[in-house]
Amino acid sequence: MDYRSFSIEEFVADAYFQRWVLSEEETADIYWKKWLQDHPEQRQDILEAAAILRSMHFTANEPTEEDAAQVWRDIVKNRSTGRYKVKNQKIMAFPWYAVAASIALVLAVTFVMLKVQDVNHALFGxxxxxxxxxxxxxxxxxxxxxxxxxxxxxxxxxxxxxxxxxxxxxxxxxxxxxxxxxxxxxxxxxxxxxxxxxxxxxxxxxxxxxxxxxxxxxxxxxxxxxxxxxxxxxxxxxxxxxxxxxxxxxxxxxxxxxxxxYISWTAGVFVFEKAPLSEVIELIEDHFGYTVITQGVEPEEMIMTAELRTTDLDMMLRYLSEIFQLKVEKTHETITLSST
CATH class of the missing domain: 2.60.120.1440 (Jelly Rolls)
Incomplete structure (x- = not known):
C-alpha cells in the first residue's frame, strides 16, 4: 500500500493503520514507526488520524445466524402481506445461508458508511x-x-x-x-x-x-x-x-x-491539608458523581489532613467515618453522612 498520498480520512479508514493505533500488534507498530521515520512530512496527518481513531470508540457487531434468520422470517412475513413483491423462483434459488450472507453484507456496508460519517464529524474537531x-x-x-x-x-x-x-x-x-x-x-x-x-x-x-x-x-x-x-x-x-x-x-x-x-490527583492521590469536610464533600461530588447529604454535622468545622487514593471512594468514606465518627450510607446516586 502506498500511503504517501493518503489524507487524514484515508488513514483513519485504513485497517492496517487502525490495527497500529487501536491494538498492540508488534508487526504493525514496527512498520508504522519506520514509515513515520521515512516520511516526516506526514507526521501531522498521522498524529491527527490517530487522535481521531482514539476518540471515536466505535465497535462493530457482526450479525449472528439467528439475526439473519429473523430478518429472513420478517421478509417472508412481509411478502405474504403484500409489502414486498418477489417472484417465488428467485426466492427459492437462494439457500438461507446466501440470504444471510447478503444481509451481513448490507449490515457491513451500513456500518462502513456510518463509520465514514463519524470520521467526517470527527474531522471538525x-x-x-x-x-x-x-x-x-x-x-x-x-x-x-x-x-x-x-x-x-x-x-x-x-x-x-x-x-x-x-x-x-x-x-x-x-x-x-x-x-x-x-x-x-x-x-x-x-x-x-x-x-x-x-x-x-x-x-x-x-x-x-x-x-x-x-x-x-x-x-x-x-x-x-x-x-x-x-x-x-x-x-x-x-x-x-x-x-x-x-x-x-x-x-x-x-x-x-x-x-x-492541586496536582497530586494526577499521581492518583488526593492531598488534604487542614481541609474542612465541606471541601472533601465537593471533591466527592465532582470526581465520583454522587450527591452528598449531611445530617447533624457541621462540614465547615470538621478539619482533616490526609492523603487518599483517587480511585478508592469506599476507602475515603471509611476514613471519614473513622476520624469524624460518622455513619455513612451509600446508594446508587447519594451518600449520606450523619452523626452517630
Missing amino acids: ISYQTEFGQTQELILPDGSSVVLGANSSLHYSSGWLGDSERTVSLEGEAYFSVVHTEDDQKFVVYSDEVAITVLGTRFNVNNRRDENQILLEEGSIRLSLPQAINKSEKVEVNMQPGELVSVQEGKITKAIAQTEK
Whole structure:
C-alpha cells in the first residue's frame, strides 16, 4: 500500500493503520514507526488520524445466524402481506445461508458508511471525555501531554498544528505539560471565559462550580478574562510558579499555594491539608458523581489532613467515618453522612 498520498480520512479508514493505533500488534507498530521515520512530512496527518481513531470508540457487531434468520422470517412475513413483491423462483434459488450472507453484507456496508460519517464529524474537531472516577492521559499532536481529570472534557480542532495558535477548550479539570515550539507558537487553554496563554510550562486548571482555579507549577502564563463590569474589555494577569489564581463572578484572587495539593490527583492521590469536610464533600461530588447529604454535622468545622487514593471512594468514606465518627450510607446516586 502506498500511503504517501493518503489524507487524514484515508488513514483513519485504513485497517492496517487502525490495527497500529487501536491494538498492540508488534508487526504493525514496527512498520508504522519506520514509515513515520521515512516520511516526516506526514507526521501531522498521522498524529491527527490517530487522535481521531482514539476518540471515536466505535465497535462493530457482526450479525449472528439467528439475526439473519429473523430478518429472513420478517421478509417472508412481509411478502405474504403484500409489502414486498418477489417472484417465488428467485426466492427459492437462494439457500438461507446466501440470504444471510447478503444481509451481513448490507449490515457491513451500513456500518462502513456510518463509520465514514463519524470520521467526517470527527474531522471538525477532536474531543476526549472522561467519566466519573476516571482520569485519562493524552498526548497532543505537538507532543504536549495532558492528564484529564474525572468528568472532564477536552477539545481541539483537527487542523491544530497548522493554526497560528495551539488552542484547546476545557470543561472540568486538567493538568497540562506544554512543549515549546521552535517558532514560539502560543498554546491557549480556554476555560469558560478565561483564556490561559503559554509558550511552554506545567499548570493545572479546574473550572468547576462556577469558579476557575489556575495553579502554575513551572514556567509562566498569562490569563485573559473579561472585566466584571464591562465584559467587552479584558483584564490580563501574569502568573509565576507556585501561584494560584481564582476567578469567580468576575472577582480575581491571587495567592501562593502548596503546589502538591492541586496536582497530586494526577499521581492518583488526593492531598488534604487542614481541609474542612465541606471541601472533601465537593471533591466527592465532582470526581465520583454522587450527591452528598449531611445530617447533624457541621462540614465547615470538621478539619482533616490526609492523603487518599483517587480511585478508592469506599476507602475515603471509611476514613471519614473513622476520624469524624460518622455513619455513612451509600446508594446508587447519594451518600449520606450523619452523626452517630
